[in-house]
Amino acid sequence: MSTTPTKPLRIGEVAEMLGTTPRTIRYYEEIGLLPDAQEREQGKHRCYTDTDVERVREIMRLRDLLGLTLEEVSALLEAEDARAQLRREIRETEDPAEIRRILEQALGHIANQLELVRHRRRELEQLESELVAKRRSIHKRLGELDA
Amino acid sequence: MSTTPTKPLRIGEVAEMLGTTPRTIRYYEEIGLLPDAQEREQGKHRCYTDTDVERVREIMRLRDLLGLTLEEVSALLEAEDARAQLRREIRETEDPAEIRRILEQALGHIANQLELVRHRRRELEQLESELVAKRRSIHKRLGELDA
DNA sequence: CTGCTACCTTACGTTTACGTAAACTTCTGA
DNA sequence: TCAGAAGTTTACGTAAACGTAAGGTAGCAG
Missing domain, CATH: 1.20.5 (Single alpha-helices involved in coiled-coils or other helix-helix interfaces)
Incomplete structure (x- = not known):
């Protein structure tokens, strides 16, 4: 599945791919919906695999299609x-x-x-x-x- | 309005029928989603026909199922x-x-x-x-x- | 090395869709 | 008629989900 070592993406790229903003992705991380990718050191840029991208897409889909709060999404x-x-x-x-x-x-x-x-x-x-x-x-x- | 002269409902009854609150219904009126029913005089109780109830139900349905803002619902x-x-x-x-x-x-x-x-x-x-x-x-x- | 751009953190601001409280009034059953 | 429930207006409060601005940093192109 994620066996393909794709080039890591930066937050802006991910955001654009998903039609959202960096702020939203950081927010999801902030509330624990996304793991703080790759034990990042303070100040370093976040980077994402396509598995991560899929997770964000899934979050947004559950949020939009089912009208769930992010907390409910988290549970699901x-x-x-x-x-x-x-x-x-x-x-x-x-x-x-x-x-x-x-x-x-x-x-x-x-x-x-x-x-x-x-x-x-x-x-x-x-x-x-x-x-x-x-x-x-x-x-x-x-x-x-x-x- | 409707041809069936059903007993007019009060706001609390309507709210319960729809699983919502009086506040919500007043709010919809406030933002123009519902007409100020029956040219009510200041302070008099609101009363609703079942046509009105249907409209509120429709509003809530569009809001929930399509994830629209009330403004978008209004347009639709x-x-x-x-x-x-x-x-x-x-x-x-x-x-x-x-x-x-x-x-x-x-x-x-x-x-x-x-x-x-x-x-x-x-x-x-x-x-x-x-x-x-x-x-x-x-x-x-x-x-x-x-x- | 330099400069530029995208990113980082922190923190306060904003919008939507109501919730809630207070002080008062209208209705309705006994 | 009159008490108590339900309703009314006004106004401030709130939670969720980000937006936005400021001041600094990482990372890459040349």
Whole structure:
């Protein structure tokens, strides 16, 4: 997945890629949504991998599409965190029971997200069909106007 | 306003029906999203018809599902406003050309809303399928763990 | 080395969408 | 009629999610 050693990105580049601002990314780091990348020394420039970029994109998507607060996003993203942790632990041939526990936990978090997403989608579909009905009604009246 | 003479509701009832607060409804009125119902005299209680309730519900839905600001909602709801205006004008057997103009305008606003809704829905579906993929991947790894 | 640009930290400012409090009034059931 | 619940106006408060400005630094091109 992240096995491709891509050139590290600076905060401005990441921001532009995602249609946001450096301030927003720093803010996410500030509130703990993003890890202080690469144990940076004070004053040094932040640099990001494309895995980091994906995480920011995911944050913004959950925020926008589900209308979650950043705190709620933080809770939901525990699944990603668990998977990341898993990748680290797997390298050390960890106890299979522990691996199973982590996987099952991630599964639970993903189920939560899916529930939210599907609920939202149903609501949107409802709204969409109401709009279509309205449009049809108007078209009908326009037709009657011609008669 | 509506043809069914339902018992007028007070602000607290409306709020509870919609899972919100009186303050929110007053706020919507304050910023012009809701008309100051029924040319109320200073200090008298507000009262609402079920048409009014529907409007508030619609506002909240657009706000939540599409993530719009109240100002943006206001712009989108011009379609409803046009339809309401239409109903008034139709009673006075207005010029058919004018009616057609209003209808076509409402049609445009509804098309706007539909575009927004559909775009959102597609994004949600994308997110949903990614989640399903992740889940499948985890299940697969759990299966391998058993082997 | 020099200069320029993007970045860093700190800290206060801003907008949206209400929450909350106070002092008073309108309604409604007994 | 009258008490108490619910409503009204006015006005200040607030939380989330950044924006913005100031004063200094890192990093790279030449």
